[in-house]
Amino acid sequence: MIRDSWLARRHPLVKAAAVLAVSIAVLFLFRPLPILVLYTTALAGVRAAGRVPWRTIILSQIPFLSFAMGSFSLTP
Numbered sequence: 001m002i003r004d005s006w007l008a009r010r011h012p013l014v015k016a017a018a019v020l021a022v023s024i025a026v027l028f029l030f031r032p033l034p035i036l037v038l039y040t041t042a043l044a045g046v047r048a049a050g051r052v053p054w055r056t057i058i059l060s061q062i063p064f065l066s067f068a069m070g071s072f073s074l075t076p
Contacts, residue, residue: 007050032072 007015022038029035043061046052 005049005051007046 022042026035026038029038043057047054047057
């Protein structure tokens with residue numbers, strides 16, 4: 001089911017460019033706190049702009065969070 005939301009009406013290339021810009025910006029962040037703030041702000045923005053249920057957001061983040069925790073725990 002596709003809901004009519006502000007985020008759904010944006011062009012896919014604009015969304016891809018935004019993801020690319022944020023990804024490049026995160027490359028230069030080394031402390032975990034700014035990345036965590038950016039991550040939680042992005043989740044809240046997707047929730048508000050896309051009208052995505054919290055359950056869907058959380059379930060879609062499980063693979064990424066498990067990879068991040070594995071990478072974080074193995075980094076000296």
